[in-house]
């Protein structure tokens with residue numbers, strides 16, 4: 001056998017054995033009072049896509065932001081601001097317990113997709129979908145949002161962090177013209193919002209901010225609000 005042939009067999013055996021990198025389970029992420037960066041947590045090894053029974057692609061690594069749910073009045077306002085109709089396709093990036101996609105399907109009868117990297121959140125969201133009887137309209141998948149093709153979406157909802165919103169810009173630019181993006185609490189530096197509203201859910205004068213952008217994105221200006 002040639003030297004090249006031997007080398008190919010050695011490389012194939014190494015890869016089949018997983019090389020010298022050990023597997024690490026994804027960390028458990030718990031709810032806190034507001035989202036925060038979790039990049040300080042020990043890094044988990046990104047696992048390659050794996051086929052599962054529901055044929056969705058599972059992706060597991062450390063979440064970029066902890067789970068904090070959007071209060072229901074703010075969810076309702078986000079969907080109103082985006083002028084969701086039954087013809088829309090809503091994507092919630094980092095969907096938590098699925099409340100945004102469940103509300104979109106129940107209230108507007110549209111299709112909605114929730115993506116979260118944390119398997120615990122994916123389980124909760126699937127339970128929420130089943131409990132609310134919207135399984136025909138809502139799909140929940142365990143995915144890293146930074147690997148998604150967003151072009152099928154006409155509405156994208158976000159409750160992440162300012163830096164993560166900015167990181168999503170190249171993907172958001174691939175949305176069709178007229179798509180709407182709404183973000184709870186956080187702007188997108190370098191992209192001018194069309195609207196910024198405050199939702200005072202508790203009536204205590206301390207409102208939550210919701211930002212709306214429409215595509216094509218208005219880049220090159222400082223975000224307002």
Ligand SMILES: C[S@@+](CC[C@H](N)C(=O)[O-])C[C@H]1O[C@@H](n2cnc3c(N)ncnc32)[C@H](O)[C@@H]1O
Pocket residue numbers: 029035062063064065066067068069070092093094095096097098099100115116117118121143144145146158159160184
């Ligand atoms: C602040 S919570 C928002 C939950 C939900 N969208 C809401 O507004 O109620 C952010 C969610 O993003 C998820 N997340 C963080 N990094 C992610 C990533 N790279 N891909 C997918 N989900 C991610 C977290 O697991 C968490 O559930």
